Amino acid sequence: MPPDKEDTALWPTEIRLQKDRKVLVVAFDDGHSHALSAEYLRVHSPSAEVQGHHPDQRVTVAGKRNAEIAAIEPVGNYAVRLTFNDGHDTGLFSWSLLNRLGQDKATMWAAYIADLKAKGLGRD
Numbered sequence: 001m002p003p004d005k006e007d008t009a010l011w012p013t014e015i016r017l018q019k020d021r022k023v024l025v026v027a028f029d030d031g032h033s034h035a036l037s038a039e040y041l042r043v044h045s046p047s048a049e050v051q052g053h054h055p056d057q058r059v060t061v062a063g064k065r066n067a068e069i070a071a072i073e074p075v076g077n078y079a080v081r082l083t084f085n086d087g088h089d090t091g092l093f094s095w096s097l098l099n100r101l102g103q104d105k106a107t108m109w110a111a112y113i114a115d116l117k118a119k120g121l122g123r124d
Contacts, residue, residue, distance in 0.1 A: 010095045015080065021068040024082075026098045034102025038067040039123070042084050043112055044101060047091035060112075062121035 014027040024041060027033040043050070043061040052058050064086070071083040075092050083089040093101075101108065116122060 010099050012095055012098075015072065017069055017072060021070070021085075024069060024072075026102065028095070028099060032099060032102065034098070034105070036098070036101055036105070038069045038084065039064045040105065040109060041069070041082060041093070041101070042067040042086075042088060044108065045088065045091035046093060046097055047088070049088070049090055060115050060119055060121060062116060063124060065123040
């Protein structure tokens with residue numbers, strides 16, 4: 001899928017996986033920088049497996065507290081494919097998505113935790 005205009009508006013200046021493989025640091029040319037946990041990225045994967053093909057098909061992914069990023073692969077000039085230690089590798093994380101995940105992290109994480117609780121699921 002080609003990038004949309006929003007995807008090309010930001011350009012990453014750094015994409016770094018911390019040594020423990022549990023945090024991805026992404027910095028952009030607009031000055032924003034985000035430290036995103038592997039767990040957070042895994043449960044918010046843009047893949048159809050997680051997001052479904054319609055908003056009401058979205059899956060709440062539980063049990064990913066120990067998620068790690070096993071590999072990072074560039075996709076064109078607009079995204080990266082992250083491979084997680086559970087084998088999941090079908091989501092393409094565009095630059096705009098990574099930025100949005102960073103900027104909205106507090107709200108999205110709180111909603112995820114509330115969703116887990118409502119469904120009787122946990123992070124472990």
